[in-house]
Amino acid sequence: MFSNTNKWKRFSYTIWAPVYDLVTSGLFERRRQRSIKLLDLKTGERVLLIGAGTGLDLDFLSANVNIVATDLTPAMIARLKRRAQRLGLNVDARVMDGHALDFPDESFDAVILHLIIAVIPDPVRCLKEVARVLRPGGRAVIFDKFAPDNTNPPLLLRLMNPLTSLFGTEITRRLGTLLADVPLKIAHQEPAGLKGLFKIVLISKTPCSVVSGVCLHTL
Ligand SMILES: C[S@@+](CC[C@H](N)C(=O)[O-])C[C@H]1O[C@@H](n2cnc3c(N)ncnc32)[C@H](O)[C@@H]1O
Known part of the structure; x- marks a missing residue:
């Protein structure tokens, strides 16, 4: 479908960019904070944001980590740069396709994927890139x-999907299916709104044991 292409995403998020913060204001802050807390970022770690948008996640990141933020849409990255400046954060912000990251293998400690896996045209390719970097x-x-x-998406979601897709996001993707052939394991997941449609999920490149929602790595 034409709406599931980079060309359409860039077009639709260029239109969204000037009003994105206004429209989403107050909707997701608590979830962003919770999700980033699960990463348990340590001083000096290198963290990558893919499909970073206007940079609303930057509010929950501190200056003691190295932040690299990427997005397909130049209008989003322009806003993100201004937000980083306002927050006094040193962010390496770049226009980049999440299907083909211009970074070496194993060059990040952590990745933030907020509201991008349901948006990006080929989420499996993006997740494989996450595993690589x-x-x-x-x-x-x-x-x-x-x-x-493990079940067909509910009829209501299937009926609404063509419309939400037009506005920039899919609602019938299944995370288990997307991760089936990707070397990333789910370490923790929790519902995050709209009767479990929204989820917060911690994934890890290696198997790990989870204690109190935190993934303890064996490496
Ligand atoms: C719903 S917004 C989410 C923005 C931000 N992560 C947030 O949580 O507010 C989706 C973002 O994905 C970006 N995007 C869409 N396709 C992309 C791609 N192929 N590669 C990178 N970013 C993409 C859009 O430009 C848009 O900024």
Whole structure:
């Protein structure tokens, strides 16, 4: 479908960019904060944001980590740069396609995937890129909309999907299916709104044991 292409996403998010903060204001802050907390970022770690948008996640990141933020849409990155400046954060912000990251293998400790896996045209390709750029033992957090695994997406979601897709996001993707052939394991997941449609998920490049919602790596 034409709406599931980079060309359409860039077009639709260029239109969204000037009003994005206004429209989403107050909707997701608590979830962003919770998701980033699960990453348990340490001083000096290198963290990558894919599909970073206007940079609303920057409010929950501190200056003691190295932040690299990427997005397909130049209008989004322009806003993100201004937000970083306002917050006094040193952010390496770049226009980049999340399907083909211009970074070496194993060059990040953590990745933030907020509201991008349900948006990007080929989410499996993006997740494979995440696995490639994460160091062994690295982790990523996803906050997004997913249909339940192991069953067909509910009829209502299937009926609404062409419309939501037109506005920039899918609502019938299943995370278990997307991760099936990707070397990333779910370490923790929790519902995050709209009767479980939204989820916060911590994934890890290596198997790990989870204690109190935190993934303890064996490497
Ligand atoms: C719903 S917004 C989410 C923005 C931000 N992560 C947030 O949580 O507010 C989706 C973002 O994904 C970006 N995007 C869409 N396709 C992309 C791609 N192929 N590569 C990178 N970013 C993409 C859009 O430009 C848009 O900024």
